[in-house]
Amino acid sequence: MLFQQILNGLTNGSLYALMAVGVTMVYKSLGMLNFAHGDIMMVGTFITLTFVLMGYPLYVGIALGVISAAILGFLLERAILRKVKFTSFVNLLIATVGVSYVLRNAAMVIWGTSPQLFPSMFPETLIEIGNFRITPQSIGVILISLVIITGLHFFFTKVKIGKCMQLANSDPEGAAMMGVNVTHMRFLTFGISAALAAIAGIMIAPMTYARVDMSATIGMKAFAAAILGGIGNLWGALLGGIILGIVEALGSAYISTAYRDAFSFIILFIVLFVKPTGLLNKKIENKL
Amino acid sequence: MKRALAFAMALLMGLAVVGCESSDSEGGGGTVIVPESASGEYFTLGLIAPLSGSSAVSGQILENATIMAVNEINEEGGINGEIPIRLVSIDDEAVPATSVTAMQRLVEQDKVQAVIGSQPSSCTMANMEITEAAHIPQITPASSNVAITEGGNDYIYQLTATDELHMRNVMQYMVDEYGAEKFAILYESSDFGTGGYRIANQICDEYDLEMVDHEVYNSGDTDFSVALSKIKNADPDFIIFWGYHTEVAMICRQMIQYGVEYPVIGQGFNSPELTNLGGQSINGIMISTAFDAANPDEKVQEFDRKYAELYGEGYDQNAPQSYDAVYIIKDAVERCIADGEDYTDSDVLNDYIGSTSWDGVTGVTTFDENGKMNKDLLIIQIEDGEHVIVKG
Known part of the structure; x- marks a missing residue:
């Protein structure tokens, strides 16, 4: 059971990580949490489902869903956040909370409130190794998440536009002086973050169904994972997500399933108590 | 930056506890049926149900079925062919406080002679004190909390199976048909689910069943x-499941994944959505229920056809139960008249309702001394997405 649970933890954890990466990117660029992140994930998932139900092949649906989510991310930045950006961070937060509610309620009207089956991009047959049963879905989710996060790492450290984004996020004034268009970079950050959320949603939905309220718990876990690992840190998000996933799985296996969601937040409190900046962050950056 | 983070965390926690309900409008009267009466005599029936608010869909179904039964009776000239039913329906918004005010209006202003309702147990438990004080018989066709009929209120009747009745049905069936000796229960961590677990724990000895494992999950869990x-x-x-269809469908899928192969039976997840979400994995699952439209019984088929014709497909067990409630009151009044008793004396009518033995669309209904329904429940099994009655 231990191995099985660690595998389950890794699967969920890598999804939390994928969501947390998006949270962390936005945090770095605007210095705030995007409360609409989970709902962008949900909308991307449902758009994919809609295309699949219209008869498009799953991969086309996924591509269109991810692109739509990215556009939604762009719109969120362009139409709403850019307008309130220079007032105060509280306004920014409230704006994203508002967007979250609007998205969720609109989704209820469009897609209804009952959960819907979501096709999996992996085969259903189990891989059996001795006593262990592994679903191809689990393996797929873990691999895809790892590949995406590693890819992002190279994008931010090796590719020019990625480096510009990184620079614009960590030092907007400096970047602007170097000729980087900070506004464009921020715009791009939101798009990529939203696309990542949609990918996570598309991988979660076959296991949990596509549901309008799917953002509630997963969105929270994403914040928790990002903060746990050290917010603003890409590898921190990965580490935080995986720790949460495994703690949750082992906690529910050996203590009680009823407190499953509580374990993640308990571990978050413990870590923040011992290391307030999160696991991988060295110091609190204070720009004030 | 630190402040921003602290603020964000606070907001995050706030979001987690944000409730989902709000309702504003004040409770008001719903439909009123005022029939023509040749004799000038009426029987005034009150209906109290959540016609708006969070349980509006369920309340609407309850009202539809009641209106359907009242219209049927009035078309035949009324109770005993001579006393048409005047129906006053009122909205309690699924809010206990509103439900008390609404009930006061029914009793004091509309002078109802019997009441059907309400749907949420919390509302029924609040408003039944009004009918008790006024000595007016009240039948709830939907509230299943056992406390309703355990409080010594002589005027309340529960025309819906309590969870205990379902659990007994489940255990009896598994012992009789499968020769079962030990079971596990998997239940949701809600009042409904934990209530089921508590009952199973209490009564399993009576059936010589041993509970070898009990597992709990939260609504919304996916693993x-x-x-x-x-x-x-x-x-x-x-395995006994005591939960709702979304999780149950997912559990059935995962049972196949993890190679857990035991007969599954339970209650709470009887919904058309179960088949949509579970697909092939829910094949063979068994459900305890008081009513199923797959029942070939003529009365059931007639009800199903008529309801669908008037209000469209899609109703729950509260519909046939409300429908039967109207007929139980009609039957009690008719028996009163046949015995030469005065049915307008609410205590007399109450005694006659207590001695009901009515064969309606939900089978034969009788009440025990507390007003709790006794009924032989059904067990249905799902085979290729279709309901098959395995115990009727």
Whole structure:
């Protein structure tokens, strides 16, 4: 059971990580949490489902869903956040909370409130190794998440536009002086973050169904994972997500399933108590 | 930056506890049926149900079925062919406080002679004190909380199966048909689910059943591997599920994944959505219920056809139960008249309702001394998405 649970933890954890990466990117660029992140994930998932139900092949649906989510991310930045950006961070937060509610309620009207089956991009047959049963879905989710996060790492450290984004996020004034268009970079950050959320949603939905309220718990876990690992840190998000996933799985296996969601937040409190900046962050950056 | 983060965390926690309900409008009267009466005599029936608010869909179904039964009776000239039913329906918004005010209006202003309702147990428990004080018989066709009929209120009747009745049905069936000796229960951490677990724990000895494992999950959980592998290790003869269709469909899928193969039976998840979400994986699952439209019984088919014609497909068991409630009141009044008793004396009518033995669309209904329904419940099994009655 231990191995099985660690595998389950890794699967969920890598999804939390994928969501947390998006949270962390936005945090770095605007210095705030995007409360609409989970709902962008949900909308991307449902758009994919809609295309699949219209008869498009799953991969086309996924591509269109991810692109739509990215556009939604762009719109969120362009139409709403850019307008309130220079007032105060509280306004920014409230704006994203508002967007979250609007998205969720609109989704209820469009897609209804009952959960819907979501096709999996992996085969259903189990891989059996001795006593262990592994679903191809689990393996797929873990691999895809790892590949995406590693890819992002190279994008931010090796590719020019990625480096510009990184620079614009960590030092907007400096970047602007170097000729980087900070506004464009921020715009791009939101798009990529939203696309990542949609990918996570598309991988979660076959296991949990596509549901309008799917953002509630997963969105929270994403914040928790990002903060746990050290917010603003890409590898921190990965580490935080995986720790949460495994703690949750082992906690529910050996203590009680009823407190499953509580374990993640308990571990978050413990870590923040011992290391307030999160696991991988060295110091609190204070720009004030 | 630190402040921003602290603020964000606070907001995050705030969001987690944000409730989902709000309702503003004040409770008001709903439909009123005022029939023509040749004799000038009426029987005034009150209906109290959540016609708006969070339980509006369920309340609407309840009202539809009641109106359907009242219209049927009035078309025949009324109770005993001579006393048409005047129906006053009122909205309680699924809010206990509103439900008390609404009930006061029914009793004091509309002078109802019997009441059907309400749907949420919390509302029924609040408003039944008004009918008790006024000595007016009240039948709830939907509230299943056992406390309703355990409080010594002589005027309340529960025309819906309590969870205990369902659990007994489940255990009896598994002992009789499967020769089961040990079971595991998997239930939701809600009042409904934990209530089921508590009852199972209390009564399993009566059926010589041993509870070898009990596992709980939260509404919205998606990974049941832990619970399933523990159940598998306990090796029961069957598993009882006490929860709702979304999770149950997912559990059934994961049972196949993890190779957990035991008969599954339970209650709470009888919904058309179960088949949509579960697909092939829910094949063979058994459900305890008081009513199923697959029942070939003529009365059931007639009800199903008529309801669908008037209000469209899609109703729950509260519909046939409300429909039967109207007929039970009609039957009690008719028996009163046949015995030469005065049915307008509410205590007399109450005694006659208490001695009901009505064969309606939900089978034969009788009440015990507390007003709790006694009924032989059904067990249905799902085979290729279709309901098959395995015990009727």
